Amino acid sequence: MIPFLSLQDVTALHGAEINEAVSRVVNGGWYLQGKENEKFEKHYSEFIGSKYTVGCANGLDALIWIFRAYIEMGVMKPGDEVIVPANTYIATILAVTENGLVPVLVEPQPNTLEIDDELIEDAITDKTKAIAIVHLYGRNAYTDKIGYLCKKYNLKLIEDCAQSHGCKHTDGRVTGSIGDAAGHSFYPGKNLGALGDGGAMTTSDPELAAAVRALANYGSQKKYVFKYAGRNSRLDEIQATVLDVKLKYLVEDNAKRKAVAHYYYEHINNPLITLPDFLPDEQNVYHLFPVIVSGKKNRDRLHDYLEENGVGTVCHYPIASHKQECYAKELWNTPQLSLPITERLADEELSIPIGPSITIEEVAQVVELINKF
Numbered sequence: 001m002i003p004f005l006s007l008q009d010v011t012a013l014h015g016a017e018i019n020e021a022v023s024r025v026v027n028g029g030w031y032l033q034g035k036e037n038e039k040f041e042k043h044y045s046e047f048i049g050s051k052y053t054v055g056c057a058n059g060l061d062a063l064i065w066i067f068r069a070y071i072e073m074g075v076m077k078p079g080d081e082v083i084v085p086a087n088t089y090i091a092t093i094l095a096v097t098e099n100g101l102v103p104v105l106v107e108p109q110p111n112t113l114e115i116d117d118e119l120i121e122d123a124i125t126d127k128t129k130a131i132a133i134v135h136l137y138g139r140n141a142y143t144d145k146i147g148y149l150c151k152k153y154n155l156k157l158i159e160d161c162a163q164s165h166g167c168k169h170t171d172g173r174v175t176g177s178i179g180d181a182a183g184h185s186f187y188p189g190k191n192l193g194a195l196g197d198g199g200a201m202t203t204s205d206p207e208l209a210a211a212v213r214a215l216a217n218y219g220s221q222k223k224y225v226f227k228y229a230g231r232n233s234r235l236d237e238i239q240a241t242v243l244d245v246k247l248k249y250l251v252e253d254n255a256k257r258k259a260v261a262h263y264y265y266e267h268i269n270n271p272l273i274t275l276p277d278f279l280p281d282e283q284n285v286y287h288l289f290p291v292i293v294s295g296k297k298n299r300d301r302l303h304d305y306l307e308e309n310g311v312g313t314v315c316h317y318p319i320a321s322h323k324q325e326c327y328a329k330e331l332w333n334t335p336q337l338s339l340p341i342t343e344r345l346a347d348e349e350l351s352i353p354i355g356p357s358i359t360i361e362e363v364a365q366v367v368e369l370i371n372k373f
Helices: 007-012 015-028 037-050 059-072 089-098 117-123 144-153 208-215 238-247 250-267 296-308 340-348 360-372
Strands: 052-056 079-083 102-106 128-132 157-158 181-185 199-203 221-222 289-294 349-352
Touching: 007 015, 015 238, 015 349, 037 052, 037 199, 037 238, 052 059, 052 079, 052 208, 059 089, 059 128, 059 157, 059 181, 079 089, 089 102, 102 117, 117 250, 128 144, 144 157, 181 208, 181 221, 199 208, 238 250, 250 289, 250 340, 250 360, 289 296, 289 340, 296 340, 296 360, 340 349
Parallel strands: 079 102, 079 128, 128 157, 157 181
Antiparallel strands: 052 199, 181 199, 289 349
C-alpha cells in the first residue's frame, strides 16, 4: 500500500525531537500564550520575512481575523467586495462571507491552476477593497500584475498560504510576506503541519497585527479589558513547540517533495493526463501534486484503479465553492455563477501521493501504474 500521505511516517522523520519538545512543554506546566508561542512566532516571522506572526487556532481563523481586523480598522465594511480565485478550497471564501464581505470569484488559468491575472481588472468595482490570492497546491500564485493592480486601485493584497509554506516569488520573497497580510494553516497534512489544528497570520503592519492578536483573544489587548467583541482562537503551546521543531526542517522536507515532483514530471506519460505547467523549484513547494485527467469519468476511473492497486489518491476539490449548498441562495451567486474552467477542474483534478516520507521506489510504482492506465 502506498498511502496518499502517511502522517505517522512524516512525524517519525523528526519524532525524537518532537517527543522531547512535547514532553518539555507537558512537564513545564504552561500550555497557552507562553514562551513556545513567542519562540515559534519569532522564528516563523524570520523565515517568512514578515515583522509579525500571530498564532491562532487554525488557518480559516487566520483569514477571518485579517478581514475582521480591517473592518475594525475602518479599511473595509460589510458589503465591500473581495476578489478570490474561484477554484480554491472553500475556506478562503468562508473567511470573506463570515465578515459580511462579498466574494467576487475569478477563474484560474487552466495551465497553472492559479487565479488568472488577466481577468482580475474586469472584476474590480467601486466596492472592491482587496484581492485574495491562494497559492494553491503549493504553487506561487502572485504575479507582478497583481501587485500592480493592488497599487493602481489601492487594494489590500491578502495571501492564503495554507498550502505554500516556504514557497517563493521570482524576486525571492517568501509567500506570506508578499501581500499586506497572509493566513497560514498548520493542519497536520500541510508542509508545515502540527499534531492537530493550528494557524497563524503574518504581516508587517503593526496595527493589523495588534488587532488580530486581540480579536483572537476574546477582543482583549489587556486582561479583562476588551477593545473588540472577539473570540477565542489561540495556538496552544504544544502545537507551537511541534511547529518550531518542524520549521527547522521545512526547507529539507520541501526538497524531498520537489525530488518526487521532478520524477513525476519526467516520467508520467499518458495521453489522458495533463500536468500543470512546471515552475522553477523555488516557486513550488508541492503541497499536492495535481494531475488533470481528461473527463470526469476517466478521472473517477483512474482514482478507483489506483486505489485498487494500493495507491491512495484524493480529488481536490470535487464540488466547486459556487456549487456548494451553503452558497446556493447568496445574492452574489444568483443566478448560480457559470465558471467553466473551475467546474472542469473540479471534475478532472486528481492528486497523487507526494510528501517528505515517500520513497522514489514507491513513486516509480505510482508512475508505472498511471502510464499503464
